[in-house]
Amino acid sequence: MGRVSRGLGIPRSSGGRLQAGRTGLEEQATGGRLEGPARKPPTKRQLDAIYAALLEVYGHQQWWPTASEDPEEQRFEICLGAILTQNTSWRGAASALANLRAAGLLDAASILETPLDVLGELVRPSGHFNVKARKLHAFCETVVFDGAGSVDTLLEGEPDEVRERLLAIWGIGPETADAMTLYAARKSTFVVDAYAYRIFERLGCPPGARKYDVYREFFLGRLGPDVTVLNEWHALLVRHGQQTCTKSRPRCEGCPLLRRCAFGRAEVQRG
Ligand code: SF4
Known part of the structure; x- marks a missing residue:
């Protein structure tokens, strides 16, 4: 992976602070005005069209x-970075x-030899x-003792094997493990976050319940298994969720997905 500009889309955790926001499921659940299409998972054709757009x-x-x-x-x-961006913006993680x-x-x-209070001060910008x-120590302890000091040893093996190994480390949950598996190990997995829940619920085609494993397995x-496609999919959803399909006041009028999105059309009508 090459060096890239900071101006491009940036990772962001879906953790506690980032919620999916209003998606239209609320109106349907209470018999409200949103006339959405039947809520069923997207077909491969629909997914391809969303990706292309x-x-x-x-x-x-x-x-x-x-x-x-x-x-x-x-x-x-x-x-x-995947640990540091948990529950915070990439800006804070990048600064840390x-x-x-x-x-x-x-x-x-070196991280493991650094006292926790000193390390804490260094990563303070990440919140x-x-x-x-402590999470960095736990991760580095695994790299040093189980991977003989090499992160590549930790990232070796089949995708599910790598993911399970990472999930066994204290402080690493599914989203962080999948981010490491996909972007560091470059192995097939799908990273789910609140942007994915928000966008697919608003589009009226959620893969199922708002649950991590439901979305991951569906996608x-x-x-x-194409890693390049999986990489781009997650990155594009984050970019769309940050720039256009924002939690409040989504920019539906200029959205490339508007014609597919009953929620967005209702927002535009509402003005
Ligand atoms: S039209 Fe676009 S921005 Fe608006 S809710 Fe739908 S996907 Fe989000």
Whole structure:
């Protein structure tokens, strides 16, 4: 993965602070005015059309942004970034990563040797900094002791094997494990976040209940194992959710998905 511009789409966790927002399910549940289409999962054809529309407007997102030049250091940096961006914006995570870099701490052994209070101060811009410092220690402990110091050892194997290994580390949940598996290990998985829930519920074609595994399994099954496609899908959904299909006051009038979206048409009518 090459070095990319910070101006491109950026990772963001769906954690506690980022909620899906109003999606139209509320109106339907209470018999309200939104006349949405039958809510059934998107077909492959619909998914392809949504992907093409988003790609045309936003272009390739070139995730995951890293500042490192060395490929293994890039993978390690992606893993750290996936932890640091939990429950916060990428801006805070990037600032914390820059502090770690400036302190010469972009390797697992060095992070592990750093006292938690010192590490906490360095990652303060990412929020929840004491917990994040503990999570970084837990991750680096696994790299050092189970991976003989190499993040690549930790990321070796079949996608599900890698994901399970990561999920076993304290502080790493499904979204973080999938981000590491897809963007650091470059293995097939789908990263689910609140943007995916919001966009597909608003489009009237949620894959099912708003549950992580329901969405992940659906998209993996429908999209197939191509890592480049899976990478771009998640990145485009984040970009669309941040830029256009925002939590409140989505910019429906200029949205490339408007003609497919009953929620958006209702928003436009409402003015
Ligand atoms: S029209 Fe677009 S921006 Fe508006 S709700 Fe639908 S997907 Fe979101």
